[in-house]
Amino acid sequence: MSNTLSSTTLTNNYPSLGCSPTPAAPTSFSPQQRERLAYKPTLPAVLASGVCVLTHGEVLKPENDADRLKELFPSTFGLPTSHFTTEASSGNNASSSTISFKSSTPLRVGCVLSGGQAPGGHNVISGLFDSLKAMHPDSVLFGFMDGPRGLFKGNFFEITPELMDGYRNMGGFDIIGSGRDKIETPEQFAGAKEVAQRLNLDGVIIIGGDDSNTNAAVLAEQFEQSKLRTRVIGCPKTIDGDLKITGQMDISFGFDTACKTYSELIGNVCLDALSSGKYYHFIRLMGRAASNITLECALLTQPNVTLIGEEVAARNQNLSSVTEEIVHTILEREKLGKNYGVVLVPEGLIEFVPEMNVLLHEINELLASGTSATVEAVADELSANSAALFHYLPASIRKQLIADRDPHGNVQVSLIETEKLLAETVQHELHRLHKQGKYKSHFSPQFHFYGYEGRCGLPSDFDTEYCYALGYNAAALVRFQQTGLMSAVLNLDAPVSSWTCGGLPITALMNLERRHGKDKPVIKKALVELKSLPFKTFAANREAWAVGDKYRCCGPIQLGHYGDKVDLCKTLSLELKEQKESKKTT
């Protein structure tokens, strides 16, 4: 194996550090994977110039809890944003520093993949890798294995050029694996510090979602307080699209590919519904906490009914009103002779229905206080409203809620297949209308859940370029001794070479939330904004989509064929449009 030598060398160099031999690169590739392996992403000009100028911008403050956050992050709170510029454009800005991208000494950086997979993770790592090697050919990138645990346990290996070349532009997180641990306990922080010190790391890059970036900020603070030279930089990863802040960090990676992958399938199902004319397809989409994925897929495919959790919550809708909304469309379509359609449902919809949360809370309390775990016993003791809702639920769901509880005895709302629940309540209502002669067709539902399919695909052109830039930029921030920042690549509707790069202080995205009886600093999730242009665009069109069949088939993602600009997802392009318009008016 070509990489045996280097890993042996490294292992010998750090015999006591627990460094594993670098694994062999994969050997099994499809023709398309081989083609993509050879692809070279474009680099934004500010990073490609060889000379980097870092300018500090405004000091961003969190919207809420600034004082408490300052107490929690004494060393890293109140950092300014950072922006890379080219030498020429920097002028004589006093707050800027200029250095050659090339370094006289090698850099030593470790990276972690944290949480669920998202397409583009390998490109963040190849961006990091190429950036570090461009700074100094002897720079070393370590991969911490299987998530944050690899950092605090000291399980890692060196990412060699041979290994890296087996993962360029590939989907998956399999180069180093991922994991859902957090660095939380004092022992874990001590472990992370020890590993960083013994490996003499210049930087640690945490590639993850909101919680993982919160974790990156805490780690940065701890390292600063301990006067470690190791800098900590986060990279925004999540297919959920709920990690973003207007104009500062416009999108997390993976959302684009995931939504386009789901939309390919949704579009196909729409045409299938239209062609056979006999099924209602209920499609559940991954995304428990936010409906961003569902909104994006709706904008791309224009199905008949789309439920957005945030709207259901804002309207204080109950389950029967959500059901009626679907039934209304089915009846309208029946008038046009259409006994088919497509309904999109976000995975987490149930948790957005306010009355459902009350019911779940009541059941948990009853079971905890000794009520016997049967449907009848629970039903007897519920409040009137909750009892009515419980009764409204299909029998199978009632049973499931009582029977399948988690180790703490709580009902597991995540087990409920929302699309089947809704199809059952819809069927029940249609049956009632049928008896009254108000509905004549036969309602025949089909079910789909799209989730895992979208997390490890070959990254789209957008995610390919964006992730490479995020990684390349993250290493550059380490080179400039920055810490507690998230890698931020902006100006995304411009050609890739004109994308801007810099860092965003993570604490500026935080607020305090009560978790397990304690105030915890967390990054606020970016839910679907009902006043945003993406939602308003959807809302303005949904009536036309409900009855007319305006289905769009996005088709399979096409790779490497973009011209000047990569294709942005609808949500992002509408949000950028909105930002520009709001700048014009202010």
Added chain:
Amino acid sequence: MSNTLSSTTLTNNYPSLGCSPTPAAPTSFSPQQRERLAYKPTLPAVLASGVCVLTHGEVLKPENDADRLKELFPSTFGLPTSHFTTEASSGNNASSSTISFKSSTPLRVGCVLSGGQAPGGHNVISGLFDSLKAMHPDSVLFGFMDGPRGLFKGNFFEITPELMDGYRNMGGFDIIGSGRDKIETPEQFAGAKEVAQRLNLDGVIIIGGDDSNTNAAVLAEQFEQSKLRTRVIGCPKTIDGDLKITGQMDISFGFDTACKTYSELIGNVCLDALSSGKYYHFIRLMGRAASNITLECALLTQPNVTLIGEEVAARNQNLSSVTEEIVHTILEREKLGKNYGVVLVPEGLIEFVPEMNVLLHEINELLASGTSATVEAVADELSANSAALFHYLPASIRKQLIADRDPHGNVQVSLIETEKLLAETVQHELHRLHKQGKYKSHFSPQFHFYGYEGRCGLPSDFDTEYCYALGYNAAALVRFQQTGLMSAVLNLDAPVSSWTCGGLPITALMNLERRHGKDKPVIKKALVELKSLPFKTFAANREAWAVGDKYRCCGPIQLGHYGDKVDLCKTLSLELKEQKESKKTT
């Protein structure tokens, strides 16, 4: 609307024929759809030359039941195969006829989409359309609406150039809709004849699977016996891949796109399993009667376990031995520290398990003879073997079999979610081994079903070209007064321009099967051949795939980027290779 004039004209021309106005072309397209709409398929040279030479080849005989079939098809049995050649290559063959592709009179042809959707249906129709218009600009293509019913009920409209241009290279069957009726009763045959006569049709093209092509042959026979001038040609459609005959008609359309669509998803799920390292993904694939789709997807993606129904039947495996096969792989993987994997299951697997068929038959008999429809009552009266199997089934499946029966009172095996059944029996067995200390991990399954997603996608390059050629060729066969043939396009591993075209007598594919107490002529389904190169290739590799992670991500289908030859699916390219090798040795 641009097409109002022509449809009005036609409706006025045929006021008493029930001709509907041509609907408006769709207006809602994704950017990729728009790009594909403008794409022009390549035409095989034999059809593009403007002069057509039709040569008759050998008279193909069915493998079995030739005498009985001759009785059933007195006018159309024993037809020779037909091949188009160019003028130059035809020589002085006595059995060939040469005519200019251009016709002095317009042709009148109707087409039907029959059965489930398959990518490429619109290309068959655009091939037909362009072929007819190339023969004479005033030729007319009628679309019979919503399947064969449109033909015998006389529901149709003219396909205008404007309408056609809204469906070129698109997925779906929505231009005229599809339906699952057959033309079976004397009234239905009379209806079809009347419509063909009143519309003065030169030809009817039936685009469908094995049953629909059988139906085309019966219709051709009936039309011949009635001395109608209307010719009937079939086109081989089915994603199931079970309509083919070695060297005569190598593949049905839609199989290629469907398998590549599913394989994109399977590959993504494989990488997801590998990256997170904690789930066994059980993926059920559409295909009740044959496992061709599952085999193709396995060859493309190389998952850990693939079950092939035909092999299960050939080995006379029971459910517990299928379960043990999966468990064996899980245990082997555990030894390597791998607690994840991917299992492919054909939708129809259960029906291939011999003991399961016995059980289902017994249950149906018991319920028909008055046994009370409860799990306990049925269990009491089953034979010892069937009772043991019934007991082995998960409780939920036992209940479902007894409770959810079809209108005839029969158990509905199609409702069983095979992947969940197998995961439950596997879990049960692992639990037993766990108690014995022979399995230590936590088994965590995830479920997927891919079916509808693959039937209406944008056709792959192969299906785009193949379907267009099938349609163009079908019209040419009508021009040469051929009937009872299936459109056959061969030499598929050559560049598209060198594909050969002709017709295959449908009766040569038939045998007699006992259905509803009668001998019915049917086309024999092409099941997975355990001696074929595709299966042998799979069998030779599966042990390596089981424990090593040799996953391949095919990625999303790339369109319109092929060079000289289109990318063939694995099954087809291996079968063509095998054909060539067998020709060499004979």
